[in-house]
Structures are given as structure tokens and as C-alpha cells.
Amino acid sequence: MALINCxxxxxxxxxxxxxxxxxxxxxxxxxxxGNAVITDKSVNNTFVWLLAFSPIIAxxxxxxxxxxxxxxxxxxxxxxxxxLDDMQLxxxxxxxxxxxxxxxxxxxxxxxxxxxxxxxKAYFWVWIISFLISIFISSAYSNGFKINDAREDxxxxxxxxxxxxxxxxxxxxxxxxxxxxDNEKNNLIIRNLDLSNNFEKQFNDxxxxxxxxxxxxxxxxxxxxxxxxxxxxxxxxxxxxxxxIYPKGGNLIEEQGLYIFKNDxxxxxxxxxxxxxxxxxxxxxxxGGFDLKELKNNGIYIEKHFYGTDDARCCPSIKKNVxxxxxxxxxxxx
Numbered sequence: 001m002a003l004i005n006c007x008x009x010x011x012x013x014x015x016x017x018x019x020x021x022x023x024x025x026x027x028x029x030x031x032x033x034g035n036a037v038i039t040d041k042s043v044n045n046t047f048v049w050l051l052a053f054s055p056i057i058a059x060x061x062x063x064x065x066x067x068x069x070x071x072x073x074x075x076x077x078x079x080x081x082x083x084l085d086d087m088q089l090x091x092x093x094x095x096x097x098x099x100x101x102x103x104x105x106x107x108x109x110x111x112x113x114x115x116x117x118x119x120x121k122a123y124f125w126v127w128i129i130s131f132l133i134s135i136f137i138s139s140a141y142s143n144g145f146k147i148n149d150a151r152e153d154x155x156x157x158x159x160x161x162x163x164x165x166x167x168x169x170x171x172x173x174x175x176x177x178x179x180x181x182d183n184e185k186n187n188l189i190i191r192n193l194d195l196s197n198n199f200e201k202q203f204n205d206x207x208x209x210x211x212x213x214x215x216x217x218x219x220x221x222x223x224x225x226x227x228x229x230x231x232x233x234x235x236x237x238x239x240x241x242x243x244x245i246y247p248k249g250g251n252l253i254e255e256q257g258l259y260i261f262k263n264d265x266x267x268x269x270x271x272x273x274x275x276x277x278x279x280x281x282x283x284x285x286x287x288g289g290f291d292l293k294e295l296k297n298n299g300i301y302i303e304k305h306f307y308g309t310d311d312a313r314c315c316p317s318i319k320k321n322v323x324x325x326x327x328x329x330x331x332x333x334x
Contacts, residue, residue, distance in 0.1 A: 047084045047088055051123070052124075054127070055074065058077050059137040061073070192226070204241075210259075239260075239261040240259070241261070244256050258273065260331065274333075291305075
């Protein structure tokens with residue numbers, strides 16, 4: 001029989017004793033390699049099992065609270081559990097010098113620990129499986145965030161697009177409204193003649209008859225546009241009909257002009273005519289046509305178009321505002 005010292009109180013006791021009679025600590029026996037052989041009952045495996053599942057624990061907690069620092073959190077958790085387990089082994093008499101720094105690489109620590117305590121290496125394989133599961137958890141969680149971010153981006157883009165469309169629609173609406181207000185302000189409403197309206201058809205017939213001597217032989221059509229407005233400020237809407245003459249065999253306008261009809265309250269009476277000379281012929285001084293702008297002050301405001309030196313036939317670039325005064329049945333260009 002040999003005497004050994006109690007690992008807790010250093011009291012000399014028999015190596016055959018189960019526990020120290022003085023302090024009650026379990027008796028450890030020396031073996032050839034200098035390590036203590038401890039029964040499973042004397043070794044607490046709580047920390048090593050937590051260490052075996054630490055990858056899953058780190059992923060579950062870290063993905064929620066420490067996503068940006070998940071790897072650091074996993075390292076700290078693993079090292080902490082390994083250190084606590086190492087302290088537990090030392091407390092029951094194991095010499096853990098073979099575990100020094102092994103806790104920095106968890107699989108190595110778990111394997112060496114199982115070898116030291118002569119226990120099953122089950123928790124080593126559990127750690128491997130846990131690590132693979134943790135990769136899946138982290139990947140799934142990360143992809144979930146990407147999907148949510150993509151949806152948020154789509155929602156943001158959708159909202160931004162809607163805002164842009166709304167702004168565009170508002171701009172168009174404001175432009176249309178502004179155009180309507182400008183027409184009202186300018187005392188002018190321009191539209192095509194409604195030939196189904198017998199009253200307006202008279203305007204068209206009047207102009208057509210006026211050109212009867214040319215219409216049958218050289219003209220293909222007369223396009224009429226009516227502008228309604230009170231040009232003499234008597235509270236009644238007068239009518240100005242703009243005509244455009246197209247020759248046979250061509251699609252270029254040959255002539256533009258105006259017919260003025262004054263409203264006396266009962267009928268529209270022919271007041272005068274304005275011929276804009278031939279248009280779209282660059283040899284003429286006035287060759288670019290004109291647009292109606294306003295009816296007021298007993299007259300009509302138009303915008304004449306002239307060709308510049310390098311202008312194409314379709315696009316006269318020079319514009320000039322002109323006032324046509326109606327006086328005693330005559331139209332005088334101011």
C-alpha cells in the first residue's frame with residue numbers, strides 16, 4: 001500500500017482509499033504518464049458539451065444580435081467555454097499542459113481533451129456536425145437579409161418610380177391646366193371646325209365657295225381651323241377661321257389665311273379676310289406660315305414664321321409677333 005497526498009487538503013491517505021477522510025475529496029491515483037485517472041462521475045462534462053454545440057449557439061445568437069461580428073463572437077464563446085472546461089479539469093486533478101493553447105482551435109482542444117480523460121470522442125464529432133449546421137444557419141440568415149434588402153430596395157424603387165410618375169403626371173396636368181388658363185387669359189379657344197354642326201359648316205362652305213374658281217382645278221383640299229374669342233370686347237364670342245390650302249398632287253401647304261366672322265348676337269357676319277401669301281416657298285418673304293395667338297383689342301394676334309438661311313423646308317426658325325387690326329371691314333397688319 002502506498003501513501004498519496006489528497007489533491008484538496010494534502011492530507012496523506014492510502015492510494016486504495018475512495019475519498020479523503022479529512023475533507024471528503026475523491027482520491028486520484030497516479031499513472032505512468034503522470035496524469036490522474038478520474039472516473040466519469042468525478043469529471044463534469046457540461047462545458048465540453050456546450051463547446052461541442054457552440055457553433056450552433058454562436059450562429060443562433062450571433063445572427064440575431066452580432067451579425068457583423070459573428071466570427072468574433074464565435075471565437076470568444078468557444079475560447080471561453082474551453083478555458084472554463086480546462087479549469088474544471090484542473091480542479092479535479094488533471095494536468096492539462098497538453099491542452100495549452102489548444103483552446104484557440106476548438107477541434108484540437110476537444111480531441112486532446114477526450115484523449116486526456118480517456119472518454120469517448122463523441123463530442124468531437126458533435127462539434128463537426130454543429131459547425132456544418134452553423135454554416136447553413138448563417139448562410140440562410142444572410143440570404144434572408146439579402147432578400148429582405150432586395151425587397152426593400154424594390155419597394156424603395158417602386159415608391160421612387162411612383163413619385164417620379166406622380167411628379168411627371170402633375171407636371172403634365174399643370175402644363176395642360178396652364179395651357180387652358182393661357183387660352184382663357186388670351187381670350188382664345190382653337191379647335192377644328194365641326195362640319196357636323198350646320199352652323200359651323202357654313203364657315204367651311206363660305207371659304208370653299210370663295211375658292212371655287214381654283215378648287216375644282218388645282219386644289220385638293222381646304223383644311224379649316226376655328227378660333228373663338230371676343231376680339232371687340234362686346235361680350236360675344238366672335239369667330240376667326242384659319243384656312244390652309246393643299247394643291248393637288250402634293251402635301252405641302254400652298255396658302256394660309258384668315259376669315260373673320262363677327263357675332264352680332266344672332267348671326268355670324270363675314271367681316272374680313274387676311275391672306276398670308278404663299279407659304280412653304282422659300283422665295284417668298286413670308287414663307288413659313290403662322291399661328292393664332294390671341295383675339296382681343298378689336299384685332300387678332302398671330303405669330304409669323306420665316307425661314308432662316310439654313311432652315312429645312314419643314315422647319316422655319318424665325319418667329320415674329322404681328323397684330324392684325326380689324327377696322328371698317330379691313331384687316332390692317334401692325
